[in-house]
Amino acid sequence: MDDDQATADAHTGDARSDAPEASYQIRPIGWIESPLLDPAEAPKQGNLGAPDAWLVLDPTVREAARGLAVGTDIIVLTWLHRARRDVLVTHPGGVVTRPERGVFSTRSPARPNPVGIHRATVLAIQGDRLRVGPIEAIDGTPVIDIKSALPTDPP
């Protein structure tokens, strides 16, 4: 485990960019504008009846979206900002009659680093606003990354 070493590096101000660190700072590259306002009303996956939404890019990363076009299939990574980070075990699907499992063997949003994965299609582009869908992220969800989908990525 490199944790002690990384902490030591932080204390000594070691700036080697190739050494792992104890923590990393994520800054959103955009936000979701969606009619979904409440996590309780959001489908658990995008292919389970999720709506389309706007992905509003931070203007400082505008250039990174060059090459995205209507019809492009993308993977959107979000930060599930309303998820609990102190939960290690959960009832799968939120069904309390199912035995508890570790969150790493589930798709629960509650987990130490609540990153959401969403496959969606670019439906329209208006400046820094990308219309994408379907996507089950709720309104106001921070977007942390966009990647082009590979042919082998999920439908």
Next chain:
Amino acid sequence: MDDDQATADAHTGDARSDAPEASYQIRPIGWIESPLLDPAEAPKQGNLGAPDAWLVLDPTVREAARGLAVGTDIIVLTWLHRARRDVLVTHPGGVVTRPERGVFSTRSPARPNPVGIHRATVLAIQGDRLRVGPIEAIDGTPVIDIKSALPTDPP
């Protein structure tokens, strides 16, 4: 854009857990131990001849792995700690003769928040050490999340 509001919240110490913030802190939940030592020698995707590796869990999140078993297909999210975060456009595949594209329309590791996505299978479990593969992450790569793979996730 909620950026100004989030910054204002941070300044006033507003602790509402449902408001987006300007940045989030990711703490690794484990690390990769791999024979791959150099990003230049790593395949670009796990299904392109990547080796197996050990995923060493931080003991503080041990309970979150309950339910993972040999044969379980998982999605591993990593923090590509050696990737540049200040790159917004790149030559796809690193081939300089190909026209530059925004990193959000590529799978380049260089991007504002360098999160890697890897589908792998749990091959063995020894305490807090999970043997997983194939996976193209290099030795020392921080792991930030593990999710159970869905049937529709990529092979």
